[in-house]
Amino acid sequence: GAAPDRPAVPPGTAENAKRPFAQAGPVNRVWDPATGRFVEESVPADIQELMGVKRPKTAQQAEQGGERAWGDEERASKPPPKVLGPASVGLTARGQAPPAQERRFGPTAQVDKTAPSVEYKGFSKVDLDDRYYERSSVPVHGRPTYWTGDGQFFIYWQGEVQRWSICDAASFAAVKAGQLPGWAYKEDHKHLCQASGWMEAWNGEWRTADLEVIFRSSHQHPPQWEDPVIQRSIATVEFRGFSMKDLNTRFFLKSNEVIQGRPSLWDSSGVYFVYWQESMQRWAICDLKCLDAVRNGKCPGWAYRIDAGHFANACGWVETRNGEWADAAIETAVIGASTRGLKVEFTGFTKPDLNTTFSERSDEEIQGKPSLWDPSGTYFVYWQESMKRWAICDSVSLHLAKSGLSPGWAYRTDSQHFTRASTWMEVWGKAWRECSVRCTILEGVVRDSTPSVVKAEMPEASGTHLTAKQYRALVRKVYELKNPAKLQDLQVIYEKYADRESDLFKQVCEKYGVGPDEIAAEVPNPYAEAPEAQEESRLTKAGVGNEDGGDVYAHLENADVPQLKASEYAVLVQNIYERHNPKKLQDMGRLLKKFKGRERELFFEVCKKYGVHPAKTHAQYQDEQDTRENMAEPA
Numbered sequence: 331g332a333a334p335d336r337p338a339v340p341p342g343t344a345e346n347a348k349r350p351f352a353q354a355g356p357v358n359r360v361w362d363p364a365t366g367r368f369v370e371e372s373v374p375a376d377i378q379e380l381m382g383v384k385r386p387k388t389a390q391q392a393e394q395g396g397e398r399a400w401g402d403e404e405r406a407s408k409p410p411p412k413v414l415g416p417a418s419v420g421l422t423a424r425g426q427a428p429p430a431q432e433r434r435f436g437p438t439a440q441v442d443k444t445a446p447s448v449e450y451k452g453f454s455k456v457d458l459d460d461r462y463y464e465r466s467s468v469p470v471h472g473r474p475t476y477w478t479g480d481g482q483f484f485i486y487w488q489g490e491v492q493r494w495s496i497c498d499a500a501s502f503a504a505v506k507a508g509q510l511p512g513w514a515y516k517e518d519h520k521h522l523c524q525a526s527g528w529m530e531a532w533n534g535e536w537r538t539a540d541l542e543v544i545f546r547s548s549h550q551h552p553p554q555w556e557d558p559v560i561q562r563s564i565a566t567v568e569f570r571g572f573s574m575k576d577l578n579t580r581f582f583l584k585s586n587e588v589i590q591g592r593p594s595l596w597d598s599s600g601v602y603f604v605y606w607q608e609s610m611q612r613w614a615i616c617d618l619k620c621l622d623a624v625r626n627g628k629c630p631g632w633a634y635r636i637d638a639g640h641f642a643n644a645c646g647w648v649e650t651r652n653g654e655w656a657d658a659a660i661e662t663a664v665i666g667a668s669t670r671g672l673k674v675e676f677t678g679f680t681k682p683d684l685n686t687t688f689s690e691r692s693d694e695e696i697q698g699k700p701s702l703w704d705p706s707g708t709y710f711v712y713w714q715e716s717m718k719r720w721a722i723c724d725s726v727s728l729h730l731a732k733s734g735l736s737p738g739w740a741y742r743t744d745s746q747h748f749t750r751a752s753t754w755m756e757v758w759g760k761a762w763r764e765c766s767v768r769c770t771i772l773e774g775v776v777r778d779s780t781p782s783v784v785k786a787e788m789p790e791a792s793g794t795h796l797t798a799k800q801y802r803a804l805v806r807k808v809y810e811l812k813n814p815a816k817l818q819d820l821q822v823i824y825e826k827y828a829d830r831e832s833d834l835f836k837q838v839c840e841k842y843g844v845g846p847d848e849i850a851a852e853v854p855n856p857y858a859e860a861p862e863a864q865e866e867s868r869l870t871k872a873g874v875g876n877e878d879g880g881d882v883y884a885h886l887e888n889a890d891v892p893q894l895k896a897s898e899y900a901v902l903v904q905n906i907y908e909r910h911n912p913k914k915l916q917d918m919g920r921l922l923k924k925f926k927g928r929e930r931e932l933f934f935e936v937c938k939k940y941g942v943h944p945a946k947t948h949a950q951y952q953d954e955q956d957t958r959e960n961m962a963e964p965a
């Protein structure tokens with residue numbers, strides 16, 4: 331964890347690198363690996379304009395007419411001190427070979443972009459977020475290096491301390507000389523494809539990086555996944571290149587869905603799965619229609635491996651094409667995300683011990699998913715696979731939970747992630763009672779993309795299917811008959827059971843001992859909207875919804891974001907940072923500079939990192955702007 335050695339510079343260089351005229355506009359603070367200090371670089375005028383910064387007229391006049399903007403003769407007579415920027419340490423514009431290579435301090439050959447590669451997303455130093463290609467011809471300490479396409483950054487093995495590190499090309503000579511410089515390093519000494527364990531330099535200190543890592547290889551490459559230790563860490567793999575388009579998707583490991591002796595992987599739709607064929611000693615891809623046959627030991631499939639190699643290896647796959655088996659020219663991508671884990675806080679339980687913080691233990695899986703523990707190690711949040719829900723239990727019953735049973739002090743009433751707003755049931759004497767619980771995310775990002783259940787074949791439709799509004803009218807009728815005092819809480823109840831109104835109606839009927847058909851018969855027109863539903867409809871049309879906006883913008887789930895101006899994308903990115911990570915606002919200038927001309931790409935990257943829907947985010951922002959305008963007083 332100690333700061334790596336960096337090339338030395340003559341004394342006084344940093345003092346002479348102070349940026350002149352700081353009051354002229356915003357600046358980027360850039361870490362200089364040569365001096366071990368930060369230097370300031372002015373944000374270009376066009377980037378300032380995207381950020382909404384208005385430049386002083388005097389500065390504009392000085393640029394246009396050549397006049398001295400500040401009227402300081404002494405200052406004007408002296409040349410401004412030189413800014414120590416990237417060029418002074420061997421870095422150049424993207425797409426150009428750095429001087430370090432021109433001086434033959436680094437490898438001069440072009441980077442082969444068909445080689446196996448690893449891509450990082452999430453470093454605070456955005457220059458490190460790039461795709462690095464293997465260069466076996468440029469080894470360091472006995473292992474190949476990985477270089478960005480423009481040759482400005484590379485990953486190398488630090489043999490002395492047995493770990494991977496990311497460095498800039500200007501320091502390649504120092505690396506060859508035995509020094510260990512770098513902007514980031516792998517603290518846990520594991521494979522560079524694993525997202526956890528990376529430390530990065532930031533504001534003069536080392537801190538843990540929250541990353542997504544994608545390791546790609548193709549059918550032309552030798553097997554990349556032969557190490558059993560690394561194999562056990564693979565939980566998500568994506569295929570590209572199969573003739574059958576449905577197979578070109580991501581598959582997620584379901585450790586609890588064991589088929590022919592090994593856990594299987596399923597796509598997000600729950601239709602296609604990767605499984606182990608025990609009798610053939612190979613992996614294959616099949617669909618849901620053949621699941622029963624597969625569980626009985628048969629080996630159907632749309633594609634399979636010709637050997638017992640790991641499914642993430644791109645070489646060795648064959649597929650059915652025009653009724654015949656043929657070699658598959660595919661690419662695989664192994665995706666990993668940092669497992670620094672969630673840290674949450676619960677409030678609202680009657681049992682005080684449950685109103686505390688819980689931190690994720692990725693190595694403590696219970697019934698197929700990581701558990702979260704309180705600081706004392708007494709209580710834990712875990713997934714109840716048989717009940718398809720989250721619950722909170724104590725360590726005394728840990729062995730029961732690990733055996734597949736469902737003990738607990740509290741549990742959710744649905745299968746949604748425990749961080750989402752919903753109803754909990756908790757122990758109350760010898761019975762259970764409903765409670766309103768709030769879960770606040772203190773650290774980490776919710777990653778719950780793995781399908782919770784395998785999709786079943788849809789049965790033929792039967793019975794009567796009502797809309798959400800109709801179910802709400804029926805629920806209202808139950809309360810009018812059985813518990814009128816709860817009518818004032820109806821809106822809150824509706825919000826808790828958004829998109830699950832049928833479950834709400836069923837639970838209310840069971841609670842008060844009434845028959846659903848009996849209630850439906852007493853409602854003259856169940857298709858009519860209740861007053862609360864009418865009010866909600868009005869608010870929805872006005873762009874106002876519940877706190878997370880899920881109901882209001884559900885119709886945009888598959889929508890795309892319209893083409894916007896660069897400044898509009900910048901505003902949306904800023905809005906996301908304000909909501910999810912205000913500390914990143916200081917990087918806006920540098921981000922917009924790096925993504926100049928690619929602001930739309932930046933917006934989608936930020937949306938993906940913070941788990942927000944691009945089209946919904948855009949629509950929500952537009953509605954908020956419209957609401958503000960409507961609320962403004964007339965001139």
